[in-house]
Amino acid sequence: MEYLIHLAILFSIYAILGVGLNLVVGYTGLLSVTHAAFYGIGAYATAILSTVYDLNFFVTMLVGVVISGVVSLLIGLVLSRFDGDYYALAALGFNIIVYSIFLNWQSVTRGPLGIPGIDRPDFVSANWAFLIMSALFLIAIYYLAQYLGKSSFGRVLKAIREDERAIQVFGYQTHYYKLMIFVIGAMMAAVAGSIFAAYITFIDPSTFTLNESIFLLAIIILGGLANNKGAILGALFLILLPEMLRFVGFPTDIAAQMRQVVYGLLLVFLMLYRPQGLMGEYEL
Amino acid sequence: MSIIPQLIVNSIIAGAIYTLVALGFNLIYSTTKFFNLAHGAMAVVGGYVVFSLTRQLDFSLWLSIPVAILVAGVIGVLSDLLLFRKLRERKASSMILLVASLGLFTAIQAMIAILFTSQFQTLTTGASISTVYDVFGGAITQTQVVILATGLLIMAGIGLMLKYTKLGKAIQAVGDDEEVAKIVGIDTNKVIAIVFFIGSAIAGVAGLLVGFDTGLEPTMGLALLLKGIVAAIVGGVGSLYGGVLGAFLLGFVENFGIWHLSGEWKDAIAFVLLILFLIFRPQGIVKK
Numbered sequence: 001m002e003y004l005i006h007l008a009i010l011f012s013i014y015a016i017l018g019v020g021l022n023l024v025v026g027y028t029g030l031l032s033v034t035h036a037a038f039y040g041i042g043a044y045a046t047a048i049l050s051t052v053y054d055l056n057f058f059v060t061m062l063v064g065v066v067i068s069g070v071v072s073l074l075i076g077l078v079l080s081r082f083d084g085d086y087y088a089l090a091a092l093g094f095n096i097i098v099y100s101i102f103l104n105w106q107s108v109t110r111g112p113l114g115i116p117g118i119d120r121p122d123f124v125s126a127n128w129a130f131l132i133m134s135a136l137f138l139i140a141i142y143y144l145a146q147y148l149g150k151s152s153f154g155r156v157l158k159a160i161r162e163d164e165r166a167i168q169v170f171g172y173q174t175h176y177y178k179l180m181i182f183v184i185g186a187m188m189a190a191v192a193g194s195i196f197a198a199y200i201t202f203i204d205p206s207t208f209t210l211n212e213s214i215f216l217l218a219i220i221i222l223g224g225l226a227n228n229k230g231a232i233l234g235a236l237f238l239i240l241l242p243e244m245l246r247f248v249g250f251p252t253d254i255a256a257q258m259r260q261v262v263y264g265l266l267l268v269f270l271m272l273y274r275p276q277g278l279m280g281e282y283e284l
Numbered sequence: 285m286s287i288i289p290q291l292i293v294n295s296i297i298a299g300a301i302y303t304l305v306a307l308g309f310n311l312i313y314s315t316t317k318f319f320n321l322a323h324g325a326m327a328v329v330g331g332y333v334v335f336s337l338t339r340q341l342d343f344s345l346w347l348s349i350p351v352a353i354l355v356a357g358v359i360g361v362l363s364d365l366l367l368f369r370k371l372r373e374r375k376a377s378s379m380i381l382l383v384a385s386l387g388l389f390t391a392i393q394a395m396i397a398i399l400f401t402s403q404f405q406t407l408t409t410g411a412s413i414s415t416v417y418d419v420f421g422g423a424i425t426q427t428q429v430v431i432l433a434t435g436l437l438i439m440a441g442i443g444l445m446l447k448y449t450k451l452g453k454a455i456q457a458v459g460d461d462e463e464v465a466k467i468v469g470i471d472t473n474k475v476i477a478i479v480f481f482i483g484s485a486i487a488g489v490a491g492l493l494v495g496f497d498t499g500l501e502p503t504m505g506l507a508l509l510l511k512g513i514v515a516a517i518v519g520g521v522g523s524l525y526g527g528v529l530g531a532f533l534l535g536f537v538e539n540f541g542i543w544h545l546s547g548e549w550k551d552a553i554a555f556v557l558l559i560l561f562l563i564f565r566p567q568g569i570v571k572k
Contacts, residue, residue, distance in 0.1 A: 031379055078559060085319045085378060089513065090562055093555030096510075100552035104545075210506070214386060221383060257402070260394030267387025271380050272370060284379035 020188030026226030040208030042193025072186030114204025224280025289422035299535030300435030305512025308483035324509025330488025360484020520568030
């Protein structure tokens with residue numbers, strides 16, 4: 001049972017990440033490979049503020065969300081100059097730069113040693129209570145994403161994805177819209193990061209590498225772009241998959257690599273036979 | 285003793301390695317117009333085939349190296365025949381090709397980690413530590429001399445091939461406009477397959493050279509590939525000599541950048557260089 005609760009908490013975290021990234025990739029068509037950086041900013045904010053300054057969990061989360069918002073605004077301003085392949089490449093570059101900062105700014109992040117002993121708030125000290133809290137965050141973020149998608153803001157974003165030039169003719173400042181959704185997605189990722197840090201109580205830079213961003217991309221591409229339910233389904237599938245491999249009886253280190261083989265091939269076959277993913281509305 | 289000569293030597297060696305990756309990447313990009321991330325996996329394949337043949341099966345080095353290059357090339361061709369060609373024929377967007385190549389890269393890298401463990405391995409055996417030469421106060425190993433010579437030789441070879449052979453002209457034609465190339469009777473699929481072979485084989489060479497110089501790791505492919513792409517873009521995408529200039533510029537910027545910082549910053553420095561170029565000179569050093 002504890003094990004199922006553990007999986008459910010992980011699933012909630014990845015589903016939040018997926019929903020946030022899907023807003024960016026699904027609604028604008030821009031391949032943002034930098035989501036793990038904002039996930040990391042949220043996690044580090046909670047880790048540092050709770051261990052060094054002993055602040056309340058929700059305060060640390062709020063600070064993380066704000067920092068992530070500011071950083072993503074700056075990164076987004078640079079990224080908004082690009083599209084297509086170059087956007088993906090520059091985004092990937094920012095992930096590597098932010099990761100290097102986690103790794104090398106040792107006076108703040110303790111570098112590769114990581115930050116142990118992160119406080120978990122008292123009222124969620126039991127895992128089932130923690131699960132309820134993560135699930136509530138997931139539900140809140142899911143409905144926020146649904147609302148954004150249906151709002152006039154979301155419709156403008158979809159229009160940008162289909163034909164940016166045409167919507168510019170109507171007087172919309174398209175880069176402003178793209179920047180806004182990028183910042184919103186990054187803030188959602190910071191929420192997931194805070195939850196992750198409080199749950200695992202230890203973080204180090206290796207969680208927030210480029211590979212993690214690629215994994216998140218696999219989640220939303222599998223689930224289906226521009227569909228919030230798809231992002232959640234993708235997270236469910238890719239979280240359960242390695243566990244199934246473990247039950248088949250592979251040793252842990254091989255199971256970890258098998259997971260990579262499976263989701264790598266999954267991306268290949270999706271691109272070949274179903275580029276819109278399981279429930280997607282939009283093809284890259 | 286001044287550290288500058290050593291920094292210069294290190295920069296040149298890094299530049300030679302990046303040149304090889306950028307050359308192959310550029311060749312494939314200029315004909316297919318997508319960012320082939322699987323290209324990084326071919327370098328890993330090259331390195332590990334040599335490892336497997338010499339260390340596990342006791343083959344001689346002189347047999348292992350050509351076999352490794354051949355294997356990398358063949359896997360490159362297969363990736364085109366079984367995957368990228370199908371996507372091209374369906375007129376898939378370059379984003380789809382990019383994601384597919386990312387998936388292929390992830391899968392190949394993980395398979396290599398399963399076969400050879402994810403531990404760091406060296407290709408050089410303990411007994412034969414290579415000779416070290418002194419160049420104006422900087423140390424350079426025999427392996428590194430070979431790296432430099434190979435880099436320049438392959439660059440010159442590709443340059444001559446593109447300029448003077450029929451195949452080279454066909455490659456350029458496909459790069460300029462695939463439809464027109466088809467109309468004038470060029471078998472574009474065949475040309476692209478050959479390009480995949482040459483490009484992947486060169487990546488294999490880069491991978492095995494890195495294996496001899498510093499060592500092998502399944503994850504080295506992504507780092508190498510990203511440096512190759514940065515070099516190609518900084519130099520000017522699709523331009524052969526631009527890529528070479530970009531590779532050496534990147535080598536120098538990285539190695540001088542970490543002079544007062546720790547080596548861990550190298551990757552960040554490379555991407556700061558890339559982003560600066562994308563903002564201020566997106567066409568790269570050599571405009572095509």
